[in-house]
Amino acid sequence: xxxxxxxxxxxxxxxxxxxxxxxxxxxxxxxxxxxxxxxxxxxxxxxxxxxxxxxxxxxxxxxxxxxxxxxxxxxxxxxxxxxxxxxxxxxxxxxxxxxxxxxxxxxxxxxxxxxxxxxxxxxxxxx
Amino acid sequence: xxxxxxxxxxxxxxxxxxxxxxxxxxxxxxxxxxxxxxxxxxxxxxxxxxxxxxxxxxxxxxxxxxxxxxxxxxxxxxxxxxxxxxxxxxxxxxxxxxxxxxxxxxxxxxxxxxxxxxxxxxxxxxxxxxxxxxxxxxxxxxxxxxxxxxxxxxxxxxxxxxxxxxxxxxxxxxxxxxxxxxxxxxxxxxxxxxxxxxxxxxxxxxxxxxxxxxxxxxxxxxxxxxxxxxxxxxxxxxxxxxxxxxxxxxxxxxxxxxxxxxxxxxxxxxxxxxxxxxxxxxxxxxxxxxxxxxxxxxxxxxxxxxxxxxxxxxxxxxxxxxxxx
Numbered sequence: 001x002x003x004x005x006x007x008x009x010x011x012x013x014x015x016x017x018x019x020x021x022x023x024x025x026x027x028x029x030x031x032x033x034x035x036x037x038x039x040x041x042x043x044x045x046x047x048x049x050x051x052x053x054x055x056x057x058x059x060x061x062x063x064x065x066x067x068x069x070x071x072x073x074x075x076x077x078x079x080x081x082x083x084x085x086x087x088x089x090x091x092x093x094x095x096x097x098x099x100x101x102x103x104x105x106x107x108x109x110x111x112x113x114x115x116x117x118x119x120x121x122x123x124x125x126x127x
Numbered sequence: 128x129x130x131x132x133x134x135x136x137x138x139x140x141x142x143x144x145x146x147x148x149x150x151x152x153x154x155x156x157x158x159x160x161x162x163x164x165x166x167x168x169x170x171x172x173x174x175x176x177x178x179x180x181x182x183x184x185x186x187x188x189x190x191x192x193x194x195x196x197x198x199x200x201x202x203x204x205x206x207x208x209x210x211x212x213x214x215x216x217x218x219x220x221x222x223x224x225x226x227x228x229x230x231x232x233x234x235x236x237x238x239x240x241x242x243x244x245x246x247x248x249x250x251x252x253x254x255x256x257x258x259x260x261x262x263x264x265x266x267x268x269x270x271x272x273x274x275x276x277x278x279x280x281x282x283x284x285x286x287x288x289x290x291x292x293x294x295x296x297x298x299x300x301x302x303x304x305x306x307x308x309x310x311x312x313x314x315x316x317x318x319x320x321x322x323x324x325x326x327x328x329x330x331x332x333x334x335x336x337x338x339x340x341x342x343x344x345x346x347x348x349x350x351x352x353x354x355x356x357x358x359x360x361x362x363x364x365x366x367x368x369x370x371x372x373x374x375x376x377x378x379x380x381x382x383x384x385x386x387x388x389x390x391x392x393x394x395x396x397x398x399x400x401x402x403x404x405x406x407x408x409x410x411x412x413x414x415x416x417x418x419x420x421x422x423x424x425x426x427x428x429x430x431x432x433x434x435x436x437x438x439x440x441x442x443x444x445x446x447x448x449x450x451x452x
Contacts, residue, residue, distance in 0.1 A: 024221055024224050028218075031217055039206050050348060063451045067447040074436055077224075078436045079432075079436045085149050085150050088159075091149075092162075095163055103167075104177065108178065108181050111179065111182045114181075118182070124275075125186075125277075126275050126365075
């Protein structure tokens with residue numbers, strides 16, 4: 001792959017940069033923006049976002065989704081995953097995503113169960 | 128991006144070596160596989176952190192009450208400093224990727240400058256983390272621990288936390304720190320807190336506007352604050368000792384487990400950053416003496432760059448799970 005063969009489109013072609021350097025700065029602006037949103041939400045913690053969605057606060061879901069968005073752009077544009085062959089990209093990304101999702105599901109499930117034992121069982125922790 | 132990589136003569140023989148499966152050089156592919164395995168390691172740590180957090184869902188410390196310091200400024204500013212740290216790391220990621228880009232165009236001077244900036248960014252991040260650790264270890268207000276290991280914070284009427292030294296009544300204790308050279312040689316103890324529990328309790332009784340904030344999180348997402356009479360009963364019946372600062376055994380901000388995970392995960396990440404800085408310095412000097420110019424390829428910058436971006440990637444997750452969620 002030639003050095004000038006970077007794919008210069010982000011947001012599925014919505015934004016197209018003229019050069020790789022320009023794309024880097026563009027992605028930096030986007031990442032800073034996302035971080036700024038996270039920080040502002042983290043400081044003010046709006047009341048409306050305290051509702052429970054799928055067992056977690058809506059605010060926490062927003063944080064996690066924004067984090068994954070940031071991770072995507074770091075991997076795809078800073079680490080040039082966008083320019084790699086699709087098969088190689090899947091080898092790296094799908095392996096990680098599958099194993100990590102499985103691990104997180106099984107461990108958090110167990111943590112929630114133990115919490116319910118503490119809360120509803122006959123275990124005294126406050127004395 | 129293998130234009131500049133030297134090709135061997137066996138180029139057209141699929142099994143004769145010299146071909147690049149998946150159009151990626153060996154070194155870059157192995158760096159990616161290392162990153163995948165390292166990502167699994169970090170995922171394991173963060174999942175363990177999540178496990179403990181789910182297990183102690185109602186008593187886990189709230190990050191906004193813990194990380195509130197900004198260097199040179201007094202007061203309560205949650206999130207600001209860690210947002211700065213995040214920005215520094217993203218910024219050094221950007222200079223790294225600019226160095227890689229300049230390497231593709233064989234511009235030695237530009238690679239040198241960008242590598243230098245990347246190293247500086249890494250050092251700033253590490254010093255920030257050292258500051259974060261030292262304020263966390265030193266502690267701010269001090270707290271009372273109960274028999275059951277819970278932490279009670281002392282608050283004033285306006286809902287601000289009060290430092291123990293502002294109200295505790297010193298009574299002059301004869302109790303000295305036990306050291307193995309002055310007594311039983313096979314036991315020892317850590318530094319004694321500045322005040323005993325009795326001194327704190329007397330000070331609390333003498334100040335009628337003080338109340339206690341418990342370890343438990345209420346419905347509104349804040350720690351529950353007790354009324355004055357409940358506070359007095361809580362301290363008298365459950366209070367046991369004074370905790371100042373945080374270490375692996377006790378933690379004035381809440382569960383000791385929180386401090387353990389904080390030291391372990393941010394420490395492991397900081398270790399990665401240190402390794403990254405060392406690699407960057409090696410690459411920087413190699414660029415400087417023209418190693419890659421002679422080799423005709425700056426691919427080594429790219430490989431170390433992948434590692435450096437990965438460090439940034441991990442921090443994005445640490446930031447979310449320790450400071451935001």
